[in-house]
Amino acid sequence: xxxxxxxxxxxxxxxxxxxxxxxxxxxxxxxxxxxxxxxxxxxxxxxxxxxxxxxxxxxxxxxxxxxxxxxxxxxxxxxxxxxxxxxxxxxxxxxxxxxxxxxxxxxxxxxxxxxxxxxxxxxxxxxxxxxxxxxxxxxxxxxxxxxxxxxxxxxxxxxxxxxxxxxxxxxxxxxxxxxxxxxxxxxxxxxxxxxxxxxxxxxxxxxxxxxxxxxxxxxxxxxxxxxxxxxxxxxxxxxxxxxxxxxxxxxxxxxxxxxxxxxxxxxxxxxxxxxxxxxxxxxxxxxxxxxxxxxxxx
Numbered sequence: 001x002x003x004x005x006x007x008x009x010x011x012x013x014x015x016x017x018x019x020x021x022x023x024x025x026x027x028x029x030x031x032x033x034x035x036x037x038x039x040x041x042x043x044x045x046x047x048x049x050x051x052x053x054x055x056x057x058x059x060x061x062x063x064x065x066x067x068x069x070x071x072x073x074x075x076x077x078x079x080x081x082x083x084x085x086x087x088x089x090x091x092x093x094x095x096x097x098x099x100x101x102x103x104x105x106x107x108x109x110x111x112x113x114x115x116x117x118x119x120x121x122x123x124x125x126x127x128x129x130x131x132x133x134x135x136x137x138x139x140x141x142x143x144x145x146x147x148x149x150x151x152x153x154x155x156x157x158x159x160x161x162x163x164x165x166x167x168x169x170x171x172x173x174x175x176x177x178x179x180x181x182x183x184x185x186x187x188x189x190x191x192x193x194x195x196x197x198x199x200x201x202x203x204x205x206x207x208x209x210x211x212x213x214x215x216x217x218x219x220x221x222x223x224x225x226x227x228x229x230x231x232x233x234x235x236x237x238x239x240x241x242x243x244x245x246x247x248x249x250x251x252x253x254x255x256x257x258x259x260x261x262x263x264x265x266x267x268x269x270x271x272x273x274x275x276x277x278x279x280x281x282x283x284x285x286x287x288x289x290x291x292x293x294x295x296x297x298x
Contacts, residue, residue: 001051001052001053001054001127001128002046002052002130002131002252002256003123003124003129003130004039004040004042004046004055004056004130004131004252005056005057005114005116005130005131005136005140005141006037006038006039006042006043006055006057006111006136007039007057007108007133008035008037008040008055008057008058008069008089008111009035009036009089009090009106009109009111010033010034010035010036010064010067010068010089010090010091011033011034011037011091011092011093011094011241011280011281012031012032012091012093012094013033013034013094013096013241013279013280014028014031014093014095014096015028015096015097016095016096016097016098017097017098018098019102020095020103033067034067034280034282034283035069035070035071035072035281036068036092036094036282037057037092037111037135038134038158038160039133039135040055040057040069041242041245041249041282042131042245042248042249043072043249044072044077045246045247045248045249045253045271045285046131046249046250046252046253047072047249048249048285049249049250049287050253051253053078054078054080054081054123055072055081055082056081056082056114057082057114057136058084058110058111058112058113058114058115059082059085059089059090059110060084060089060109061084061085061086062088062089064089065084065110068089068090071282071283081118081123083113083118084110085109085110085112085113087109087110088109088110090106090108090109090110090135091107091109092104092105092106092107093105093106094241094281099237100237100238100276101240102239102240104241112137114137114140115140116141116144116147119144121147121151124147124151125151125152125153128153128154128255128256129154129156129252129255129256130144130145130148130153130155131156131157131158131248131252132144132156132157133157133158133159133248134158138166139166141157141169142165142169142172145173146172149172154174154175155173155175156174156175156177156248156251156252156255157170157175157176157177158177158178158245159177159182160178160182160244161182162178162181162186165186170206171207173206173208175209175211175251176202176211177244177247177248178202178210178212178213179213179214179244180198180212180213180214183195183198183199183202183212184198186202187202187205189201196220198210198212199211199221202222203223209224210223211251213244213247215243216232217231217232218231218232219232219265219269221261221265223261225261228261228265230262230266232269232272233269233270233295233296235273235274235276235296238277238278238279239276239278239280239284241280241284242280242281242284242285243273243276244272245281245285246268246275246284246285246286247269247271247272248268249271249285250267250271251265251268254267254268270291270294271286271291273296274286274290274291274296
């Protein structure tokens, strides 16, 4: 069982000819209103990968709340530990250009009221993994990671968006997932291209498995067992929104099976790559069956 503690948003998605430069307005015909949020995305990905998944977060008492949780609810993710906040449901504005690149602004709203005590010690003890990100208050994630470690439950932390974390927090993290920019930020490096050194630095400094996602170039990871470099299959990119969350959810699901890390990484890369071939975040997350039936199956 996986517990995902994190954000749930409504995404306002606009497909534009190009991303606006500062001070520039770019027009498009329409937009979509769809469920999103890094926590909700990762929970749905883990569920579609085949893992029993609980999502714990916060939404507002408003019309957006139902939409934010709609896919999680319809597909059977456990929402028993999600609370209602006095703040409005979180909202993100997602701009996607003709090449699939995106720019995203997020209003946290109810996500600021997510609390670690929504998850009991009894539930933590039953779980195999807790998945955390940076779209809910970091002090709550710190508390939950500490409690998870005390119960012998593994912690996966996705440092996205990049921001400082409290001293000692990473000592309770077993798997750190970052992109190149986030890895360089955390390692205090100006060279984001030296992926191997970044991964070794993070793994050794914090005694964890460091996983650096490289977009079209796959993933590079360093664990106690060694170095893991997994290439990404070539795909026709439509929209990269949510690809990182798809990877995180699939990797978490794989880790609960006891499969070798290389195998878990390969499946997660395949899932993230396939998600880029469809528009949207949650709607583009593939099922395990879709991956196995695709030409990019890991």
